[in-house]
Amino acid sequence: xxxxxxxxxxxxxxxxxxxxxxxxxxARLPPQEQTWLRRPETGLVMVRARAGGTGAQFxxxxxxxxxxVLRLAGAASGVAYVPGRSARKAALAALADxxxxxxxxxxxxxxxxxxxxxxxDEEAARRHRGAQAxxxxxxxxxxxxxx
Amino acid sequence: xxDLAEVSPGFTDATHESQAVFRHGLDALARPGTIRECGDVxxxxxxxxxxxxxxxxALLDQDCRLWLSPxxxxxxxGYLRFHTGCILVGEPRHADFALIASPAELPPLGSxxxxxxxxxxxxxxxxxxxxxxxxxxxxxxxxPGVRGATRLQAAGLGADFLxxxxxNARSFPCGVDLFLASGSRLCGLxxxxxxxx
Numbered sequence: 001x002x003x004x005x006x007x008x009x010x011x012x013x014x015x016x017x018x019x020x021x022x023x024x025x026x027a028r029l030p031p032q033e034q035t036w037l038r039r040p041e042t043g044l045v046m047v048r049a050r051a052g053g054t055g056a057q058f059x060x061x062x063x064x065x066x067x068x069v070l071r072l073a074g075a076a077s078g079v080a081y082v083p084g085r086s087a088r089k090a091a092l093a094a095l096a097d098x099x100x101x102x103x104x105x106x107x108x109x110x111x112x113x114x115x116x117x118x119x120x121d122e123e124a125a126r127r128h129r130g131a132q133a134x135x136x137x138x139x140x141x142x143x144x145x146x147x
Numbered sequence: 148x149x150d151l152a153e154v155s156p157g158f159t160d161a162t163h164e165s166q167a168v169f170r171h172g173l174d175a176l177a178r179p180g181t182i183r184e185c186g187d188v189x190x191x192x193x194x195x196x197x198x199x200x201x202x203x204x205a206l207l208d209q210d211c212r213l214w215l216s217p218x219x220x221x222x223x224x225g226y227l228r229f230h231t232g233c234i235l236v237g238e239p240r241h242a243d244f245a246l247i248a249s250p251a252e253l254p255p256l257g258s259x260x261x262x263x264x265x266x267x268x269x270x271x272x273x274x275x276x277x278x279x280x281x282x283x284x285x286x287x288x289x290x291p292g293v294r295g296a297t298r299l300q301a302a303g304l305g306a307d308f309l310x311x312x313x314x315n316a317r318s319f320p321c322g323v324d325l326f327l328a329s330g331s332r333l334c335g336l337x338x339x340x341x342x343x344x
Contacts, residue, residue, distance in 0.1 A: 037156055037229070069151065077151035 002101065010100055010113060014093040015082045017116040022092040025112040032095060033073040040068040040087035066090040076101040149229060153222045157189050157204050157230040164188070168205040171198075175326065175335030180288040180297040182280060185331045192226045194219055194248055196276045199328035203246060203274065207231035214242035216252035239271070247275045250303035256311040259323050267320035270338075278302045280329035290340045299334065299342075301327055312342055 014022075042064060049060040067081045068090045078098025080090045099108050158164040164187075171183045191200030207213060209232035215224060223246075224235055236242050239258045247253045253275060262270030285300030286309075315322040315338055322338035336342075 035156060036159075037151065037154055039161070071151070075152050077154075079151070 002105070007097075007100075010109075011080070011093075011097060013113055013116050013120070014080065014096050016120055017093070017112075018119065019086060019089045019092075021112070021116055021119060022089060022096070025108075025115075026092050026095065028111070029095075032099075034070045034095065034098075037069040037071055037077065038067070040066055040090040042066045042085050042087070068094050070094045070098060072098045072102070074102060149225050151229075154226050154229045155190060155192060157226075159189070164201075165205040168201045171333055172202050172206065172326065172335070175333050176324065176337045177292050177335075179290065179292050179335055179337055179340040180282060180299045181334065182282050183333045185333055188331060192223050195223055195246070196328045197331040198333040199246060199274045199276055199326070202326060202328065202333065203227060203244065204230055206272075207233040207244060209233065212236045212241055212243045214239050214245040216245070216247040216249075216254075218248045218252060219246060242271050243269075245271055245273045247273060249276055249278075250308070253308075256315050256323055261315075261318055261321040261323060263321065267322075270321060271323050272326070273323055274326045274328055277304070277327055277329045280327055280332050280334055282334075287343045288336075288340055289343075292337070293340065301334075302329075306344070309342055309344055312336075316341065 043066075044062040045065045046062050047060045048057050050057055063083060064085055065081055065083060066085055066087060066089065067079075068087070069077060069079050070091070071077045072095075076098045078094035078096070078101070080093035080097055082090045082093050096108055096112055099105070100113075168185060168188065171185055175181065175183050185198045185201055188197050188201035189204070191197050203213070204227075207227065211231070211233045212235075213227060213233045214236050227233055228235065233244075239245060239254050240260055242259065245259065253273075256273075259271035259273065260269065262268060279300070279302040281300040283298050283300065285298055287296050288299050289296045319338060324338050325336040327334040327336065
C-alpha cells in the first residue's frame with residue numbers, strides 16, 4: 001500500500017514530466033487493458049495564490065489543464081491532471097498513476113519516476129547555472145572619514 | 148471520499164451522446180405523453196434506469212443541486228458527482244433536480260421548489276422511475292403539445308398523484324415538471340399538461 005503523500009508526490013512528478021520521457025517509458029510497457037472513466041478533456045483551472053503580508057487569497061490567473069481518469073483491468077484507477085493541452089500526456093500520466101498503485105510500483109519508479117526526477121533536477125540546475133552566469137559582483141570602497 | 152473503484156463509465160462520446168439525450172428530453176417535454184426510446188446509452192449504476200441515468204448525465208453540471216430518493220445508495224451519488232460535478236442536497240426543497248427510484252419514494256410534489264413568479268424556470272425538475280410506461284390505456288392527457296388528447300399508462304401512480312398534479316397546475320406559471328423513465332424509455336410531463344384518469 002502507499003501513503004496519500006506518496007501519491008501526491010508522484011502525481012506531481014508525472015504532471016511535470018516531459019511527454020518524450022513518458023512516451024519512451026510507455027513504449028517499453030506490455031499492452032495494458034484499460035477502460036476510460038473520463039476521456040482526456042482540456043479545461044481551465046483558476047489558480048489561487050496568497051498575497052504576501054496579509055496572506056489574503058486572490059485569483060492568480062487561469063491555467064490550461066488536461067485531465068482524465070482510466071481504470072486498469074485489475075480495478076486500479078489512474079487519475080491525471082497535467083498542464084497544457086496534450087491528451088496523450090494526460091493518458092500516459094494516468095496510466096502511470098494506475099500502475100503505481102499496483103504491484104508494478106517499483107518497476108515504474110525505477111523506469112519512469114527516476115528518469116523524470118533526474119531530468120527535472122538537471123533542468124533546475126541548468127537554469128541555476130544560466131542565472132549564475134549573469135551574476136555581477138559589486139565592490140564598495142570604504143570612504144575615509146572627514147572627506 | 149469518492150471510491151473510484153465503484154464508478155462505472157459515463158458517455159463514450161460525450162458531445163454527441165449528450166446532445167442526442169438532450170434532444171430526447173426536449174421532445175419529451177414538447178410532446179407530453181409521447182414515449183421516446185433513448186437507445187444506446189451508458190450502463191447505469193445499480194438502481195437507476197438507463198433513460199434516467201442518461202438524462203441526468205446530459206443535464207446536470209456543477210451548478211445543479213440534486214436530490215436522490217432514499218433507496219439510491221452512495222454509489223449512485225458517487226457516479227453522478229464524478230461524471231457531472233453536481234451538488235447533492237439532503238432536502239427536496241433545495242433541489243434543482245431530483246431522481247426518485249420509484250413512485251413509493253416520491254415525496255409530495257409540493258415539497259419541491261416551484262419556482263417564483265419572476266423566475267418560474269427555477270423550479271425543480273423531477274425524474275421519476277417507473278416499472279412500466281405505455282402510451283395506451285390509462286390516463287387521458289391534454290394541453291400544450293398534445294394534439295387533442297393522448298393516453299398514458301404510468302405504473303404505480305394513482306389518484307393521490309393526480310390530486311397533487313392538479314394542485315401543481317394551479318400554481319402556474321410556477322410548479323414542477325416531471326420526466327418519467329422506465330428502462331430506456333422516457334416520457335415528459337410539463338406542468339401545463341392536464342391529466343384525467
